Each structure stands twice: as structure tokens, then as C-alpha cells.
Amino acid sequence: xxxxVVIMDYRNSEIDGTxxxxxxxxxxLSTDGLTVxxxxxxxxxxxxxxxxxxxxxxxxxxxxxxYYEIQARR
Numbered sequence: 001x002x003x004x005v006v007i008m009d010y011r012n013s014e015i016d017g018t019x020x021x022x023x024x025x026x027x028x029l030s031t032d033g034l035t036v037x038x039x040x041x042x043x044x045x046x047x048x049x050x051x052x053x054x055x056x057x058x059x060x061x062x063x064x065x066x067y068y069e070i071q072a073r074r
Contacts, residue, residue, distance in 0.1 A: 006028040
């Protein structure tokens with residue numbers, strides 16, 4: 001699926017070596033045109049590199065999901 005994302009590195013203060021590891025990516029995935037719901041068992045390709053989805057958090061101000069925060073790992 002083609003999706004709209006913002007890809008960021010985690011801040012050093014967020015990296016604990018267990019839940020969040022060095023190299024993990026924080027991804028904001030827009031729901032605009034999205035026809036599937038992302039899950040922790042999914043994979044996402046970022047810049048031609050496949051990453052495993054570790055965690056998915058829907059962000060839904062006012063009760064409507066507007067984007068997902070995804071933690072992805074190589």
C-alpha cells in the first residue's frame with residue numbers, strides 16, 4: 001500500500017535499549033486514503049529497507065483516528 005508518512009529517529013532520551021533500541025524509527029502514518037489498519041505483525045518499507053512494525057498507537061483526538069504512531073525496527 002502506498003501511504004503518507006513522516007519518519008523520525010527517536011531522541012536519545014527515548015532509547016532505553018529494550019523497548020526502544022538505537023536505530024528504531026518513529027513513524028507517523030496518515031489515515032488519509034488508508035484502507036487498512038496497521039498492526040504490530042506488519043512490515044513497512046522505508047527508503048527501500050524493510051522494517052518490522054514493533055508497536056502501533058492510534059492517535060485520535062476527538063475520537064477519530066487521524067494518524068498512527070508506529071515504532072519500526074530493521
